[in-house]
Amino acid sequence: MPLPSSPPGLQLADRMVGVVPNAIGELLKHGADPSVISFAGGYPDASLFPVDGIRAVMAELLDGQHNVALQYTVSDGLPVLREQVAKFMRADGLDIGADDVLILQGGQQGLDLTGKLVLNPGDTVVTENPTFLGALIAFAPNQPTYAPVRMDEGGMVISDLERVLAASPRARLLYTVPEFQNPTGVTLSVERRQAVIDLADRYDLVVIEDTPYRHLRYDGASVPTLKSLDTQGRVVHLGSFSKILAPGMRLGWAIAAPDLLAKLGLLKLAADTQCSTLNMAAAAAFMERYDIHAHIDHMRGAYRRKRDLMLESLEEHMPPSVSWTHPVGGLFTWLTFPEGFDATAFMRDQALPIAKVAYVPGATFFPNEQEPNHARVNFSGATDEGIVLGVKRLGELLRTILP
């Protein structure tokens, strides 16, 4: 017997008006059909997880130190893991110590907590256009409005950011995925990073720098983090273990000004007490025992090959009226179809049932005005054969209806 539904008219919080199901959940279910080649997920390649190392450190932790690894610990995260993250980020140009790091339940928790920290109902979040759907979901309970900024192959267009900020008196938060953005794959150029910081200073914004893909760079040299350019202490830098270790560990981190980090720590304590002690201990032990940079290099090689395969396949099979981004890292490319093309309807009516291929229709990534003629295409989740075959099937189908 199913449990009864709640009473009719039960009064819930006003914020729940904006907390509604979205399309990506349904789409990911289609991706789970084994006959479908899915470019819809954002999953890293599970065959690249360092399972031997994780198994070894888990076995050790559950042998001698189980009273520690299975017990409660401090809310801000295991000190050994905070130190390992600090060391990892010092190698990436941030002059920080363990006290500057808050361990989180994945980068997503940093979006939830920073939204809570900054946003009153009706405040404006400035985002890239399109932007990461998970951030829109995280901010929704704070009932914000959005001011999206136009992007090109160098990330946010600074003149458009200036226009948006001048027109947004309640702008409090600037959200960016500066490297290999989800969904577009584009990277904020070095020149524009300083301009973004200058504008954040001028308009007194908090900036969320969300970097889940930062360490998966396939071409060219690394660019400085926004946090490294932040002299005023207004950038909350979010990092994640999901793409450098394994998403099933659910670990990420925030690096922020001491006063903001302390407040984020209070919100973390309120939200879920702490992350899994065992997983934190395992991640720290893995980083102590193994060379995380060598592991990342290994992954980069594998993902670079998949990225190349994806771009070559698109080149070979897409009709001339379709274009796409050329990401130098991360997990996604972004397809643009001709104006008037409805990527959602095409997926539902043709790509899924006929070609047996899934992507994420781009409309869902636009905070305000949804553009229907895009698709986010992931190249990390499918096999090599799947990439070639899926793009071929998709291209052949598109060629029947597009120039």
Place this chain on the structure above:
Amino acid sequence: MPLPSSPPGLQLADRMVGVVPNAIGELLKHGADPSVISFAGGYPDASLFPVDGIRAVMAELLDGQHNVALQYTVSDGLPVLREQVAKFMRADGLDIGADDVLILQGGQQGLDLTGKLVLNPGDTVVTENPTFLGALIAFAPNQPTYAPVRMDEGGMVISDLERVLAASPRARLLYTVPEFQNPTGVTLSVERRQAVIDLADRYDLVVIEDTPYRHLRYDGASVPTLKSLDTQGRVVHLGSFSKILAPGMRLGWAIAAPDLLAKLGLLKLAADTQCSTLNMAAAAAFMERYDIHAHIDHMRGAYRRKRDLMLESLEEHMPPSVSWTHPVGGLFTWLTFPEGFDATAFMRDQALPIAKVAYVPGATFFPNEQEPNHARVNFSGATDEGIVLGVKRLGELLRTILP
């Protein structure tokens, strides 16, 4: 070089006014001093964790199925774990299936999400007086007011609950820890449970039934959950693996009406995407492979002995003017000192430096008017010798100043 603080005058969300550090964090730091016998924590006894079983299932999960156990999964929780929790709670009298269960990052996350679900700023939360500090911390970002209800050895006094509800037009949420409450150790009597549900129906409240200690009963027969009495679908039942398996796994669950559970699931997705796949898989495998009820029985025997040792030691060493509760389960007893006694000052000035004993001063558990003359005393964290010696030291010190 430390990171710079955020700019002076940086505008944060209004809700942050109520998000402030509290005493328990500092006190837990004292508990970490190895020369102090601590009754301050709420930690289960780490020597009772089923580490062999957890190690065995972890080794299996990280061998054959690592691509699943380390990968992302669905936000509502691994289906196998939802089914195991449903089975566990069917044995506890709830007629539910896996779809009625949402996996959470410990019970604490259920408090955060349910607070978000229900509370607008200024709404009233009805609580036991005193109540669980973690709930006050979780609800704080929603800027509620509190209406505390007087307790006796049978839990909330129903006439006082009636009085409070009649005087609280904005009461939206009733929060209770019905078994072996934190901090008092008392249990809501069978007779009063139906009265609580009837009043929730009459005043159209959402009820949070928080049950972290429910399965650690040492005397007498189990009492029905509030959820089992809930014909209208207004009780959100929260459970936790922290005391039946291990807190370092950070797993708990919510059971609620389908429409409320779906909304809690959306908030879970927004908050942190999902719990650790690996830990969820390990908990499910542990429950499939081992007899969780036998494990709980084993723990109950050990904790019963500690509870008895604590109550006997208090009887032997406390001065006659001190009284305490006689919990039939859980991890805590609650000491009441004579009126005018300041348990916080006594701990800081005498118990810690002289007796080298820590407890949690009771004042922190009162939502509104803090009563200074109580202490929460935990009996699960210390060794048997620690319990006897700590209570002896504390009693001898108290006898020098109290009748």
